Amino acid sequence: MANKVEFKTSLLRMFRARIPFISIRSIERARVLEVVQQLAEEINIPIYVHSLSHGTMDIKTRKSVNDDRSVAGGLDYAVQYISQKQNLTFVFNEVSDIEDDNLVSRHIYDCVIQAIERGGSICLITTKSIWPQLQRLGMTITLNAPNEEEMLEVVKDCVTPYKNSIPLEWDETDYKMAATILANMTKIEAENVLATQMAKGSLTKDDIRELSNAKDKLFSDISGLEKVKIDPATLSVAGLSGLQNWLDNQKKLLTSNLKARKMRPPRGVLLVGVPGCGKSLSAKFIAANWNLPLYRLDLAAIQGQYLGQSENRLKEALASADNAAPCILWIDEIEKGLAGATSSNDGGTSIRMLGQFLFWLQESEAKVFVVSTANDVSKLPPELLRRGRFDELFFVDLPGNQERKDIINLYIQRNLLNRPTEGILTKLIEISEGFAGSDLEGAVRDVAIQAVIHGDDIVNDELFEKCFKNIVPLSKTAPERIEAIRIWGRERAVPASGISWNTTPYDSAAGKRSIII
Structure with a gap:
C-alpha cells in the first residue's frame, strides 16, 4: 500500500522516465493533484490538468489554456499540443467508459501513441479498471488513503491553527491516537470529522471516542461482518485481571513507533x-x-x-x-x-x-x-x-474464591440490589464452588427478578442463598468435559485470571505458563 511519500517518489520517476501512459488509482483526486503540482514545481516541467468543470489549465499558474470541458475536446487539445512540443504531460481526472474497447478508450489510445513519439505523457486519475490494450502502453500507480504518519500531519494541521481560539486538551499521545483511529479515511473525511468536533468550541480527551464513532458510521455496512453495538457503561469484567493487565500493555503499542x-x-x-x-x-x-x-x-x-x-x-x-x-x-x-x-x-x-x-x-x-x-x-x-x-x-478457567466474590459483587451492584451480609456472602462463595461466570450472573439475576416483582424489601440473605442453591452449574452436569478442558488449558495457555496455576506433587512444573508484564 503506497502512502503519499512513496507515491510521490514513484510518480517522479515515471515523469522523468517519460512513461507515455500512467493510470493513477485513487479516490482522492485532490491529494493526487496536490502531489502533481509539487512535482511540476520541483522538477520544472509543464503539466496540464483537464476537468469537466474547468477544461484544461496549467497546474502551476492555474491559468486556463483550453475552455473545451469535454473529455474528447481535452484529448484533441492534448494531441495537437503534444505534436507541437515535446515532453508535455496531461492529467485527466474525470474520464469514464475506459474499461472496454470503445470510442473513449480508442481516443485515449491514439493520444498515447502520439505521446510516445514526442516524449509526452498522458495520466488518468481513476478508480476503474482500464482497457487492457491501453494499459499495456504504460504503468499503474496507486495512492491509498493516508496512513498513520501522514494522518498525524493532517490532524495537527487541522487542529493546531485553533490552539489560541478554543480549549485544546490533547497532548502528543492524543494526537497519535487520533491519527491511529482516522487512518484509512480520506483526508477530506478526516478533516470533516475533526472540524465537526471542534465546532462545539473545544477539543477534549473524551472526543477521542467520538472520532471512533464517526469513523464507525462510515463502515457500518461492511460486507461479511456484523457490527456489534456496545454500551461501555454496562461492560465490566471481573476475575480476569491477568488478561486485563496484558491488554493494558498491548493498548500502548497501538500508538508506539514499532517500525524501527x-x-x-x-x-x-x-x-x-x-x-x-x-x-x-x-x-x-x-x-x-x-x-x-x-x-x-x-x-x-x-x-x-x-x-x-x-x-x-x-x-x-x-x-x-x-x-x-x-x-x-x-x-x-x-x-x-x-x-x-x-x-x-x-x-x-x-x-x-x-x-x-x-x-x-x-x-x-x-x-x-x-x-x-x-x-x-x-x-x-x-x-x-x-x-x-x-x-x-489465554485460558479462562472457572473463577476461584476471590474471583467469584468480585463477580457476585459486580452483578449485585449492576442490578441495584441490597448487599447481603458478609456472612452470607462467604456462604454464597462456598455454595458457588464450580460455578462459571454465567452461573453467578444467573443466580444474582434470579434475586433481581424477585426484587422487580415483589419489591426490594424481599431481598434478604435467605433469598440469595435459595437462588444460588437453585443453580446447577455445567461443571456438575458435564464434569468430564469440563475437566478435560481445564487439563488442556493448564498445560498450554496463560491463566486469564493472572494467578499462577495451582500445582500438586503430581503436576509437572514444565509447561505451566504465566503472563509476562
Whole structure:
C-alpha cells in the first residue's frame, strides 16, 4: 500500500522516465493533484490538468489554456499540443467508459501513441479498471488513503491553527491516537470529522471516542461482518485481571513507533476455556476499553454452497476489516467455523478457509486486533495454535474464591440490589464452588427478578442463598468435559485470571505458563 511519500517518489520517476501512459488509482483526486503540482514545481516541467468543470489549465499558474470541458475536446487539445512540443504531460481526472474497447478508450489510445513519439505523457486519475490494450502502453500507480504518519500531519494541521481560539486538551499521545483511529479515511473525511468536533468550541480527551464513532458510521455496512453495538457503561469484567493487565500493555503499542524495531502492531488473542466464563464478554470489553469499533465475523455463516464461494467471502470480509482498521474483530467459537480443517468431510473448504485466515493473520499490516474464542479445544487446528499466529493464548478457567466474590459483587451492584451480609456472602462463595461466570450472573439475576416483582424489601440473605442453591452449574452436569478442558488449558495457555496455576506433587512444573508484564 503506497502512502503519499512513496507515491510521490514513484510518480517522479515515471515523469522523468517519460512513461507515455500512467493510470493513477485513487479516490482522492485532490491529494493526487496536490502531489502533481509539487512535482511540476520541483522538477520544472509543464503539466496540464483537464476537468469537466474547468477544461484544461496549467497546474502551476492555474491559468486556463483550453475552455473545451469535454473529455474528447481535452484529448484533441492534448494531441495537437503534444505534436507541437515535446515532453508535455496531461492529467485527466474525470474520464469514464475506459474499461472496454470503445470510442473513449480508442481516443485515449491514439493520444498515447502520439505521446510516445514526442516524449509526452498522458495520466488518468481513476478508480476503474482500464482497457487492457491501453494499459499495456504504460504503468499503474496507486495512492491509498493516508496512513498513520501522514494522518498525524493532517490532524495537527487541522487542529493546531485553533490552539489560541478554543480549549485544546490533547497532548502528543492524543494526537497519535487520533491519527491511529482516522487512518484509512480520506483526508477530506478526516478533516470533516475533526472540524465537526471542534465546532462545539473545544477539543477534549473524551472526543477521542467520538472520532471512533464517526469513523464507525462510515463502515457500518461492511460486507461479511456484523457490527456489534456496545454500551461501555454496562461492560465490566471481573476475575480476569491477568488478561486485563496484558491488554493494558498491548493498548500502548497501538500508538508506539514499532517500525524501527521491525515489529507489527498487536495482532490478537485467542481465548479458550470453560463455557460461560467471560470469553465473549472480553471481546466487547476490549472494544469499549480501547475506544474501537467491534465487528463480529461468523465463519459458519459465510460458507457458501459453491466451490470457492466460502473462501472468496472470507477474503472480502477480512479485506473489509482492514479498511475499517483500527478495530476489534471478534470471531466467536472459532472451532465451529474451522472444524472441517482437521478432516476432509467438507471437500477441503475448511482447510482452504483456514489457509486464507492464517495468511491474513500473518501478513496483514492493518491494525485489526483479533479476539477469537473457543470452547472445544480438541477441534482447533494445530496450525492455529502455533506461536506467532496470535500474540497470546489465554485460558479462562472457572473463577476461584476471590474471583467469584468480585463477580457476585459486580452483578449485585449492576442490578441495584441490597448487599447481603458478609456472612452470607462467604456462604454464597462456598455454595458457588464450580460455578462459571454465567452461573453467578444467573443466580444474582434470579434475586433481581424477585426484587422487580415483589419489591426490594424481599431481598434478604435467605433469598440469595435459595437462588444460588437453585443453580446447577455445567461443571456438575458435564464434569468430564469440563475437566478435560481445564487439563488442556493448564498445560498450554496463560491463566486469564493472572494467578499462577495451582500445582500438586503430581503436576509437572514444565509447561505451566504465566503472563509476562
